[in-house]
Amino acid sequence: MELANATSSIRPRDTNVGSGAVSEVFSALEGLVVQANATRQNLDQLAPFEIADARTHAYDVHIRAAALIETGVDFRYVINVRDKCEPLSSGLISEILQAADEFCSIEDLNAAGAAVRTAADAGIHSVSGSVHPARLVAIGLAKLRWNVGFSFIADVKMLGDDLKWGVDQVESASLEDLQDQVAKLAERHARREAVLFRANASGGDAWIDATAAKILEVSDLSLNEALALIRDDDDHHISLSSSDVGGAFAGLYWDNGVLKAWINDGVQDWSFQDSSLSLNVEGIPQTVIGSLPGKRLGQLVEHRFIPAQSVITKVAQTGDWIDLELVTAQTPIAVGDNDRLAY
Structure with missing residues (x-):
């Protein structure tokens, strides 16, 4: 991808x-x-x-x-x-x-x-x-x-x-x-x-979550290049193209000190935003869906962008769709600003 x-x-x-x-x-x-x-x-x-x-x-x-x-x-x-x-x-x-x-x-x-x-x-x-x-x-x-x-x-x-x-x-x-x-x-x-x-x-002055890190990994953008493109409260769209993802879009944005990502793909019936993964779960038994809180995402599905170790904390279902609230790993990053503690 x-x-x-x-x-x-x-x-x-x-x-x-x-x-x-x-x-x-x-x-x-x-x-x-x-x-x-x-x-x-x-x-x-x-x-x-x-x-x-x-x-x-x-x-x-x-x-x-x-x-x-x-x-x-x-x-x-x-x-x-x-x-x-x-x-x-x-x-x-x-x-x-x-x-x-x-x-x-x-x-x-x-x-x-x-x-x-x-x-x-x-x-x-x-x-x-x-x-x-x-x-x-x-x-x-x-x-x-x-x-x-x-x-x-x-x-x-x-x-x-x-x-x-x-x-x-x-x-x-x-x-x-x-x-x-x-x-x-x-x-x-x-x-x-x-x-x-x-x-x-932890040796940094901000954080990046694992999904945003994965977006950077496949984008060939360095962290510094991405940060140069992102401004506070300005969300940037990145066009993804591959046989797996089709016409997906992804974005990177700051959220209370954490560099996060959102991804939207109408082709493969999933989207990810605000730490919530929306999936089409047609055919998956209700007993499985009801048992998801507390489990890792990898126990339900393998996802290219979202780490399998992410923990499902909440599940909401509407018809054949479920919204999974996830906790993903975060890593400290140094963004090169020396004035963050300046008062």
Whole structure:
């Protein structure tokens, strides 16, 4: 089994805008920010507009201007770059300027900022025990293009799925929901920190599971080449071609510090995603299916990509199909980043 033209066949996952288009949109936004700064008037309370730092700009981009008065509250204008119904045009400049003017007209910005910070701080501090905990790095009030009022914003610096530090953005119309979302990010960060420390203790700074390692083995891609193609939360499709697999697709992605794989093959009636193997089991007795939890996959089926030693932990059946939840072996990997513990 071989990967056909592995490097050239890798493409972004199916979304409204591909990664190349996102870069193009991002460049256009940078130009709009320059124009907005050149034409702004009577906005002395705000620093110049800029694109807010974030882990990824693949979905929403925040146009940011820090308040120069003692509020600590950012102005944000949120643009959905995946939405084809939200074209980038010169009209955005006037919308950004109008929203900034509305922001500066808020009567008690200090009180609004204090409320946002209190909610976000409560979310951050709801989780204890981290050596390097997640941090609140900015708060703000945001105008979404199609919304009338402002929503609340919190920027959290934390470990991502690839265990790199970055900024995750939370946006909500409710302070209670904002606090809950920030708390979930803090919990996620703490779990990822524990994964990172286990990898460090094993001589690495991340993990790869056995199925992803098998995909790399047959692809002729090195680990470094694969990592160069994968970005946090960006799933890449790799086209497989052989007489055994037919028109299968496979992908590699980060999941809480572990490089994982998914595989989809409609020809041979199986698919694998999120550690779950779906199989057509027509003809297999129910007594066999019911006895699978706790057994190794190799006791049921031999699979080219999924190790026989994988342990079946749960079985769900729908008609002739079963979903097997699997635990697969993981190996520490060194991805060459020295700043993962940087705070």
